[in-house]
Amino acid sequence: MTTTSPAPEKSPAAAEHPRGRRPPGRRHRQAERLAEAASVGWKLLVVKILILGALNAVAVYAALVLFASDQPLVGGAVVVAGILISWIYFRRGGLPAKYLLPGVAFLLIFQIFMVLYSGYVAFTNYGTGHNSDKDDAVHAIMLQNQERVPDSPTYSLAVAERFGELSFVVTDPAGDVFIGSAEQPLEQVDGAVVDAGRVVDVPGHDVLDFAEVLQRQGEITQLAVPFSEDPNAGMLRTQDAQSAYLYTSRYVYDAEADTMTNSDTGTVYADAGEGAFSSPQGEELMPGWRIHVGLDNFVRAATEPTIRGPLLSVTIWTFAFAFLSVATTFVLGLFLAIVFNDARMRSRKYYRLIMILPYAFPGFLSALVWAGMLNQEFGFVNNVIFGGAQIPWLTDALLAKVSILLVNLWLGFPYMFLVCTGALQAIPDELTEAAQMDGARPFQAFRMIKLPLLLVSLAPLLISAFAFNFNNLTLVYMLTGGGPRDLDAGINVGATDILITLVYKVAFVGADRDYGLASAFAIIIFLLVGTVSVIAFRQTKSLEELN
Amino acid sequence: MRPNTTRARGAGAALAAGALLLTACGSDDATAEDGGDAEGPEATGNLTVWVDADRADVLQDAAADFTEDTGIDVELVQQDFADVRDQFVSQVPTGEGPDIAVGAHDWLGTLVTNGVVAPIEIGDKAEEFQDVALEAWSYEGNLYGLPYSIENIALLRNAELAPDAPESYAEMVAIGEDAEVDYPYLVGLDPTEADPYHLYPFQMSFDAPVFGTDSEGGYDAADLRIGEEGGVDFAEWLAEQGSEGLLNTNIDGDLARENFVDGNTPFLITGPWNVPAALDADIDLQVDPIPAAGDHAAQPFAGVQGFFLSAQSENVVAATTFLTEYIGSAEIQTALYEVGGRAPALTESFDAALADDEIVAGFGEVGAEAVPMPNIPEMGAVWEFWGTTQAAIIEGDGDPAELWERMADDIAGAID
Numbered sequence: 001m002t003t004t005s006p007a008p009e010k011s012p013a014a015a016e017h018p019r020g021r022r023p024p025g026r027r028h029r030q031a032e033r034l035a036e037a038a039s040v041g042w043k044l045l046v047v048k049i050l051i052l053g054a055l056n057a058v059a060v061y062a063a064l065v066l067f068a069s070d071q072p073l074v075g076g077a078v079v080v081a082g083i084l085i086s087w088i089y090f091r092r093g094g095l096p097a098k099y100l101l102p103g104v105a106f107l108l109i110f111q112i113f114m115v116l117y118s119g120y121v122a123f124t125n126y127g128t129g130h131n132s133d134k135d136d137a138v139h140a141i142m143l144q145n146q147e148r149v150p151d152s153p154t155y156s157l158a159v160a161e162r163f164g165e166l167s168f169v170v171t172d173p174a175g176d177v178f179i180g181s182a183e184q185p186l187e188q189v190d191g192a193v194v195d196a197g198r199v200v201d202v203p204g205h206d207v208l209d210f211a212e213v214l215q216r217q218g219e220i221t222q223l224a225v226p227f228s229e230d231p232n233a234g235m236l237r238t239q240d241a242q243s244a245y246l247y248t249s250r251y252v253y254d255a256e257a258d259t260m261t262n263s264d265t266g267t268v269y270a271d272a273g274e275g276a277f278s279s280p281q282g283e284e285l286m287p288g289w290r291i292h293v294g295l296d297n298f299v300r301a302a303t304e305p306t307i308r309g310p311l312l313s314v315t316i317w318t319f320a321f322a323f324l325s326v327a328t329t330f331v332l333g334l335f336l337a338i339v340f341n342d343a344r345m346r347s348r349k350y351y352r353l354i355m356i357l358p359y360a361f362p363g364f365l366s367a368l369v370w371a372g373m374l375n376q377e378f379g380f381v382n383n384v385i386f387g388g389a390q391i392p393w394l395t396d397a398l399l400a401k402v403s404i405l406l407v408n409l410w411l412g413f414p415y416m417f418l419v420c421t422g423a424l425q426a427i428p429d430e431l432t433e434a435a436q437m438d439g440a441r442p443f444q445a446f447r448m449i450k451l452p453l454l455l456v457s458l459a460p461l462l463i464s465a466f467a468f469n470f471n472n473l474t475l476v477y478m479l480t481g482g483g484p485r486d487l488d489a490g491i492n493v494g495a496t497d498i499l500i501t502l503v504y505k506v507a508f509v510g511a512d513r514d515y516g517l518a519s520a521f522a523i524i525i526f527l528l529v530g531t532v533s534v535i536a537f538r539q540t541k542s543l544e545e546l547n
Numbered sequence: 548m549r550p551n552t553t554r555a556r557g558a559g560a561a562l563a564a565g566a567l568l569l570t571a572c573g574s575d576d577a578t579a580e581d582g583g584d585a586e587g588p589e590a591t592g593n594l595t596v597w598v599d600a601d602r603a604d605v606l607q608d609a610a611a612d613f614t615e616d617t618g619i620d621v622e623l624v625q626q627d628f629a630d631v632r633d634q635f636v637s638q639v640p641t642g643e644g645p646d647i648a649v650g651a652h653d654w655l656g657t658l659v660t661n662g663v664v665a666p667i668e669i670g671d672k673a674e675e676f677q678d679v680a681l682e683a684w685s686y687e688g689n690l691y692g693l694p695y696s697i698e699n700i701a702l703l704r705n706a707e708l709a710p711d712a713p714e715s716y717a718e719m720v721a722i723g724e725d726a727e728v729d730y731p732y733l734v735g736l737d738p739t740e741a742d743p744y745h746l747y748p749f750q751m752s753f754d755a756p757v758f759g760t761d762s763e764g765g766y767d768a769a770d771l772r773i774g775e776e777g778g779v780d781f782a783e784w785l786a787e788q789g790s791e792g793l794l795n796t797n798i799d800g801d802l803a804r805e806n807f808v809d810g811n812t813p814f815l816i817t818g819p820w821n822v823p824a825a826l827d828a829d830i831d832l833q834v835d836p837i838p839a840a841g842d843h844a845a846q847p848f849a850g851v852q853g854f855f856l857s858a859q860s861e862n863v864v865a866a867t868t869f870l871t872e873y874i875g876s877a878e879i880q881t882a883l884y885e886v887g888g889r890a891p892a893l894t895e896s897f898d899a900a901l902a903d904d905e906i907v908a909g910f911g912e913v914g915a916e917a918v919p920m921p922n923i924p925e926m927g928a929v930w931e932f933w934g935t936t937q938a939a940i941i942e943g944d945g946d947p948a949e950l951w952e953r954m955a956d957d958i959a960g961a962i963d
Contacts, residue, residue, distance in 0.1 A: 128657060128660055128661060128924065129660045129661060131636060131637075131640055131661040131662065131663065132639075132640030132661075132662065132663075133640070136640055136662060136858075136859070137662055139662075139858065140662025140663070140858050141662070143665050143666065143858055144659060144662070144665075144666060144687070144689065146666070146689075147688055147689070148668060154670040154671055210617065211618065213864060214617065214618075214619065214862075214864060214865055217861075217862060217863060217864035217865060218861060218863075220864060221863040221864060238864075239667060239668050239863055239864070239867040240863075240864055240867040240868050240871065241864045241868075242868070243668075243670050245668050245670065286659075286660045286662075287659075287660055287661055287662030375738070375797055375799075376738060376797050377795070377797035377798075378797055378798070378802060392738075394738060394739070395738050395739055395938075395942070480739075481739065481740075483739040483740075483935075484739050484935075485739060485935040487935060487936065487939060487950070487953070491931075491961075492931045494739075508633075510927040510928075510930065510931060512924065512927050512928070
């Protein structure tokens, strides 16, 4: 990844070629172009035109729809991108762009977009209760706070229409028929034809049949018919167009003032810019909506004592866990690689096969199996190896950390064993021989000659192993779930929680989710891993000078 | 120089083209949504229902009937039950969510707080359902879903080892000890989290519910009752059972089931999900109420599954009709019971199921007396502290009363 592409170096070499010195003439260029066109073949050209045509058609359609639905920014982007694609593939030359385009497109969609989006979420209050936009929140509050008037009867309902305006025609339990619309409170009508409790005909109105009701169901379920001239008497509403009920609404939304008023208590809830309607006493109405909160989530992570304390201890353990995991697996893997690389060892093939086995099992499954084996009373480890001693492997804070490291050693050493074996075999035996001729003892030869050479090729792998273990959610979650819980901490955090499990718990565990805070944590993790990797890569560069 | 500029230009173009693909994806969503808006009034309607694999076949029949009667197509989308809540919460605001989805009642707090679920009014039909089912699906006085099944734990008894049902906890332990097997009784626990759900009947028998109820019968987050005197009594009882070895956090649910199936214990406190294993092992199985350890009844939690309506549904009339008339019909409720093996929520089907199968009857009778699991979002804060504290008490890590009171304080702190 660090090596530079050879392309720029090639061109000066090409320029030194005798024929390359003379600038190509016009005829020459023309001939080249013809040759290129001929080599493509007309069938390919047709396919190319068809595919690009289809793509452009989609782009034009998408752009039209977008402009029509008032999204000029996205629509404009579609137009620009469509033009760019056509330009890249229709013009001559620019071969790299033609190959780069699909790759870069997927990179943008599956990587960059995800990264940017979670980065964006870190600056919002997205989470439980702040899930959508303000219109939805207002809609939901109104919907959730309509209350059926206690003990009010069920009105059998028909929907009638006159001049496009909808009315409710209801029959009360006594059999009297009433009619009313959004503007006209309920009043009794005579002369209605009632069949099986439901009105089928009303003078001067058309009664809708079920198909017509379904066509206009949006309007019907929105319709609220005042029960009487007194607005506090409530509204008749329906949800299924068969029965209507008398509702009162607990909250009244004032669009002008942008406030919600509780009609029982008179409390006014206003939008204070916190992503929810809140009362002067600071009580919030749920649901709220998503807003940008700037650096709030980062500030919270750094200042709120219930977050800061656990975050600090978890960060320290994360570094310890990642470093120790890499160190232990590397040492064991290297040791075994050296042992099994020795020509005096018999049946090395079979040993190697056995050594690689842990690597062949899915990590999360192994972690689950280990969790069972480390059970205090019935686990294999205590029962068979320690003769029934009840060692609390997973429930004692320190032992749980040790268990995590041991299981990760078991899971991780085969990988290190593999790469060390590969790297060892790439080092010529003559080097060791030469060292021994110079009087070096075997360990000296290993430490001074082989190990530095090994590290040249393995250092990048060790750094990536560090980054991997830094985010090793599977192991921690499956083995201990982050536990044992710290009963003194006010939040859900345990002794073996690493940063990524903390993020997972904040974002996805429990009913109260906080995607904004979790994304802020994710950015912090990214910065930590990135910094460590950059420093480590810088340090290991000095090793490369050995070659 | 030349190759470099070409490369840079190529990359720039590629980036821009990538942006097209990106925006094209975005625009897809937008068109679908807008198209839906525009067509809403003209189309005869099209219901989208999220359902899990087990329920899908039954709903297929209900949907076919509905389409035949009304001309409205019902599109059933299969979802993994466990994913429905999160998917629903994230997709409804984008306009991509379904009209109706299957779910469990204790999701309600989350769904309501996120504003993605709409109340339904079933009117007089409410009388046809089991009380516990309607209570469970009610939140702040509104009904939010149409329940179809009630699930709860009960006491499984191996009648060969214990011919009679125990009247009290002490009697159960005595019978268990007389049976001369490995364990007097078992309940699956976890070493770090214990299992508040399975231990709740005992906690209730000490009169220590988590929350009190408000005037409408719903749970009231402001009235946290878990830390009251009864809770402390329960904590001390837990410590006692732990020290006597009657409760053992090293025996998890799987081990407990295995031991019951192998005849190592006459009693197992569990739900209907472990019944097939016991029947496969030819155990003479009886289902009894859970005996009380304290002075009150040992009421377990009831989990009620049902179907709920999206707050953004464009087809409220059709959706409500489908919910009340079809999913709420005895035929469908019974069919759902037959595939799920859980007591139906509709009283008519419930009675039929009880007469039909004595194991379902056993669970159903316990369930009728059960309390709905709290559906308020504050319950999340309770789970966080509850299990770990129980585990610590059972394992004898400190004074039970102190641990319990600190837990109650932590919960109260987390709720505020």
